[in-house]
Amino acid sequence: MTQRIPLQDLTTDAAVEHATPQTPNRRPSSPSEHIYVREIRGFFQRIRRYANWLLIALYVGLPWLQWGDRPMVWFDLSAQEFHLFAATFYPQDFILLTWILVLCAFGLFLITVVAGRVWCGYSCPQSVWTFLFIWFEHRLEGPRHRRIRRDNAPSTLNTLCRKGAKHTAWLLIALATGITFVGYFTPVGGLVRDLFSLEAHPWALFWIGFFTLFTYLNAGWLRHQVCLHMCPYSRFQSVMFDSDTLIVSYDSGRGEPRSSHRKGIDEASAGDCIDCKLCVQVCPTGIDIRDGLQYACIGCAACIDACDSVMARIDKPSGLVRYTTERALEGKPVRFWRPQLLAYTVALLSMVVVLVGFLNARVPIDVEVTRDRQALFERTPDGRIINYYTVTLRNQDTQGHRYVLSADGLPGLRLQGASPLILAANETRQLRLALDAEASVLTQPSHTVMLHIIASDEPSISSSVETRFLGSTRR
Structure with missing residues (x-):
């Protein structure tokens, strides 16, 4: 005979719910309704917790790590330099940032086609910080049924102390998040010292205050509302899903009819689902996975661990709720490679190849050439034409170099004021140059000329810039 879960373990929360004016942990009909999330342990929740702690440690730790005499990751807005490990990027490299963001978007599309919203459940910052806040809520306010009782009973000193401790912990986490975020734009060690000495810059x-408030509200109060109503990903994910996408699903063929609290159902014909609603109680967005695939499901697998724990206690096989595909639930063979997945894979690999090629071809030097706007050209008494230019040279390397300039494009073209330049690492220098040529070699009012810059100590670092040489063809 099938063994049922003891009443005390599974229906304590449900009994409290029936005594309350609303039913917590169903999907809220308005943002004001609160979801009481029950804590659950299991295989997937261990993976999620380890992933969350790792991501938080990386976020908090990276600004403190040094690379030489600077932070390993530092977006120096005042100097317009963006340091990422050994590389330094500049505003003109923003096309690279755009390409990386597009690549990440296609990577997310690829992951979604394969495994649904696994990104949301395990890696999304909103989920990571929300689960962290929930973890402290469980520790400071107690299990789910106790939180429901306290919220539906008159306030006591114990309740106020517990809630005060919870919100204090939330604010401290949010403050650390805000300080860390600003620490990516200014050296975090100096920032912390300035905060303790009350000398921090007003900006x-x-x-820090903005991101503290932002984190506190998002992870502490809004939580699922961000996933349901503010995140666009939840809305367009269905476009990328197909019948072979791996999603969290309830096996209705095995679970129905549900046997709990129902009369007239023969024990032998009853399904494995005992309608304990534990899968609903552990869901951070408050949905019932047994209703089928929903845009509110973030794929965190809390319902899988909850259901598996129930199946283990009633001697039923696990997997009533599991990661599977629609085709697998229908008993059809699963196709991994399909046109949609192939298209995303080819696109992603192509972009990675282009990005790697761009990084390999990237020369750590930037040159801007601007013609003198005060005069188009000058004519010397000996019949030569002079054009003036302003050259801005940026050494984007991590070490200094000696640069030599030259020009060509016209017979007898001469470069004036171009003595070798020594630029330190990340140094920018501006200089005024002049090009002159015989008036007799000019066959038209404008000619294309090339200005070449090469590092004499490392010839692989070079750049050529095209500009115009103007002059009169009249003799």
């Missing part, structure tokens, strides 16, 4: 204080 630093503003952004």
Whole structure:
């Protein structure tokens, strides 16, 4: 005979719910309704927790790590330099940032086609910080049924102390998040010292306060509302899903009819689902996975671990709720490679190849050439034409170099004021140059000329810039 879960373990929360004016942990009909998330342990929740702690450690730790005499990751807005490990990027490299963001988007599309919203459940910052806040809520306010009782009973000193401790912990986490975020734009060690000495810059204080409030509200109060109503990914994910996408699903063929609290159902014909609603109680967005695939499901697999724990206690095989595909649930063979997945894979690999090629071809030097706007050209008494230019040279390497300039494009073209330049690492220098040529070699009012810059100590670092040489063809 099938063994049922003891009443005390599974229906304590449900009994509390029936005594309350609303039914917590169903999907809220308005943002004001609160979801009481029950804590669950299991295989997938261990993976999620380890992933969350790792991501939080990386986020908090990276600004403190040094690379030489600077932070390993530092977006120096005042100097317009963006340091990422050994590389330094500049505003003109933003096309690279755009390409990386597009690549990440296609990577997310690829993951979604294969495994649904696994990104949301295990890696999304909103989920990571929300689960962290929930973890502290469980530790400071107690299990789910106790939180429901306290919220539906008159306030006591114990309740106020517990809630005060929870919100204090949330604010401290949010403050650490805000300080860390600003620490990516200014050296975090100096920022912390300035905060303790009350000498922090007003803008630093503003952004720390903004991200503290932003984190506190998003992870502490809004939570599932961000996933349901603010995140666009939940809306367009269905476009990328197909019948072979791996999603969290309830096996209705095995679970129905549900046997709990129902009369007239023969024990032998009853399904494996005992309608304990534990899968609903552990869901951070408050949905019932047994209703089928829903845009509110973030794929965190909490319902899988909850259901598996129930199946283990009633001596039923696990997997009533599991990661599977629609085709697998229908008893059809699963296709991994399909046109949609192939298209995303080819696109992603192509973009990776282009990005790697761009990085390999990237020369750590930037040159801007601007013609003198005060005069188009000058004519010397000996019949030569002079054009003036302003050259801005940026050494984007991590070490200094000696640069030599030259020009060509016209017979007898001469470069004036171009003595070798020594630029330190990340140094920018501006100089005024002149090009002159015989008036007799000019066959038209404008000619294309090339200005070449090469590092004499490392010839692989070079750049050529095209500009115009103007002059009169009249003798």
